[in-house]
Amino acid sequence: PEPAQLAVMSCYGAMTSLFSPRSDLKRLIRRPEKGDRRVEALDGVRCAALLWVFALHSMNHLFKNFFTTEVLGPPKLEDKLLKQWWAQLPMQGASGVDMFFVLSGFLLSRSYMKKNQGSHISTARYATSFLIRRFFRIWPMVVAAVLTCFLLAAWVPDFRLHWIPEVAWSQVLLIPQWVDGGLDSELRHLWSVSTEMQMYLLTPLLCELLYDRAQGRRRCGAFALLGALSLGCVALRAWFTLGPADMIEAQKLDFTPLYTSVFARISPYLSGITLHLALQQGDASNRSMMLGLSGLVDFLAVVVMVLSVHMGQDCQPSGPGRDIMMQLLDPMSLRIWVAVWPPLFGWALARCLFRVLCASSPKQDAPLWDHMRPWFLCKVFLSIRLWWPLAILSYGAYVMQFIASAFLTLFLNGELGLTTVDLDEDDLFGVTWRVAVHFCLWTFISCLAALPMHLVVEMPGIRLGQALDQALCARDQGDQGKDVEDAGKAGQS
Numbered sequence: 001p002e003p004a005q006l007a008v009m010s011c012y013g014a015m016t017s018l019f020s021p022r023s024d025l026k027r028l029i030r031r032p033e034k035g036d037r038r039v040e041a042l043d044g045v046r047c048a049a050l051l052w053v054f055a056l057h058s059m060n061h062l063f064k065n066f067f068t069t070e071v072l073g074p075p076k077l078e079d080k081l082l083k084q085w086w087a088q089l090p091m092q093g094a095s096g097v098d099m100f101f102v103l104s105g106f107l108l109s110r111s112y113m114k115k116n117q118g119s120h121i122s123t124a125r126y127a128t129s130f131l132i133r134r135f136f137r138i139w140p141m142v143v144a145a146v147l148t149c150f151l152l153a154a155w156v157p158d159f160r161l162h163w164i165p166e167v168a169w170s171q172v173l174l175i176p177q178w179v180d181g182g183l184d185s186e187l188r189h190l191w192s193v194s195t196e197m198q199m200y201l202l203t204p205l206l207c208e209l210l211y212d213r214a215q216g217r218r219r220c221g222a223f224a225l226l227g228a229l230s231l232g233c234v235a236l237r238a239w240f241t242l243g244p245a246d247m248i249e250a251q252k253l254d255f256t257p258l259y260t261s262v263f264a265r266i267s268p269y270l271s272g273i274t275l276h277l278a279l280q281q282g283d284a285s286n287r288s289m290m291l292g293l294s295g296l297v298d299f300l301a302v303v304v305m306v307l308s309v310h311m312g313q314d315c316q317p318s319g320p321g322r323d324i325m326m327q328l329l330d331p332m333s334l335r336i337w338v339a340v341w342p343p344l345f346g347w348a349l350a351r352c353l354f355r356v357l358c359a360s361s362p363k364q365d366a367p368l369w370d371h372m373r374p375w376f377l378c379k380v381f382l383s384i385r386l387w388w389p390l391a392i393l394s395y396g397a398y399v400m401q402f403i404a405s406a407f408l409t410l411f412l413n414g415e416l417g418l419t420t421v422d423l424d425e426d427d428l429f430g431v432t433w434r435v436a437v438h439f440c441l442w443t444f445i446s447c448l449a450a451l452p453m454h455l456v457v458e459m460p461g462i463r464l465g466q467a468l469d470q471a472l473c474a475r476d477q478g479d480q481g482k483d484v485e486d487a488g489k490a491g492q493s
Helices: 003-018 021-029 041-062 075-082 085-091 095-112 123-155 157-161 165-172 188-210 222-242 262-279 284-291 295-307 323-328 331-358 374-382 387-392 394-399 401-415 428-492
Strands: none
Touching: 003 428, 021 387, 021 428, 041 085, 041 095, 041 331, 041 374, 041 387, 041 394, 041 401, 041 428, 075 085, 075 428, 085 428, 095 123, 095 188, 095 262, 095 331, 123 157, 123 165, 123 188, 123 394, 123 401, 123 428, 157 401, 188 222, 188 262, 188 394, 222 262, 222 331, 262 331, 295 331, 331 374, 387 394, 394 401, 394 428, 401 428
């Protein structure tokens, strides 16, 4: 073939190696069989975290048009709704982000902490490989979201009112919380993606301090170091809430470092790393020790998880939906609670996941009670195949949820009669079913928008990161082979 034909064939081969929508769609429909590295129970946890965050965002958008800043519905009706006990569950959806951080800490430390099987890869090269794969796992979807916002702003005038193109570069660089106005646009929810990327940058350092890859085991004092780092996170949050910063009184709490700083939110991530170290296959003695602890520890973890339904860190004294917290806690106790909540919630979730993942299947001839053990039932529920498609689309749906916000707020709510403008102040039933339907539509539209992005952006981005990493490995192996060959020639001479 001619050189031009070779170039075209090479480009075509590269494109087909990155884009494989048919196989990706089959994988989305059919969950692969359980392997040594897959933890099926985490699919249900990931879905729970996503739906919890969606519940918070969908409820907020039902009472306010974030594009025109118009207040929707009677304020007294909103106050009445938010005083209902069940309404506190969606309003504490910020804890769903902490669930994602716990999962990321567990999965990424599990990916990084592997025994060095006789290879001569340096720590810097190993960390670079890890970061390349993680960067191309999350960054392409962020770029796709920014480009989609530019298209919507060009076609939809009301969307243009809430889109700030001047700060779009901060979203692309994954630093929106460091730029003035970076969290004021419709992509403000991507602060968590930026924070997670910063956690990725810290992961190689943390894992090298905690795990000896040459020996294939954790280092002495690993758990003590993780505990000390979590206490440092609590101290920083206490300074933000009790110190001169006094961020809890801010009108926009979610725009302050208390909410977006990586060092103020890293404790749940550390809890995920702790979970991995406790579950290591070669650490049987530690597992037996933890399972042998008093049931009081498990009871406290379950209590914290139950409290998360009504209480969390996202507390604004001047904001809505915090009535139960404000009634139960005095101002000083409220500040302390906000300071300790993410570390406390991360520990409780990690503890519960430890018991769930350690729950073994009962024998076939076991009595009925053995099949009804709570931790085993939780494991079965979280491992249902129904969670698999939503778990695969979870990241894309989270990133692209602004499409659901735009279509529901600007178009569908009025057409479907979901607006709360014409409701009476006492119509609690009417607003309740609207909240439920709005949440379902929000989830459906977000997943629908995430599906094509998953096939043409997310999965090709993952393969691109893998290809770049493999290319670097091949180059390093070639350099090592050349060095060996040169050394051999020098020895012969």
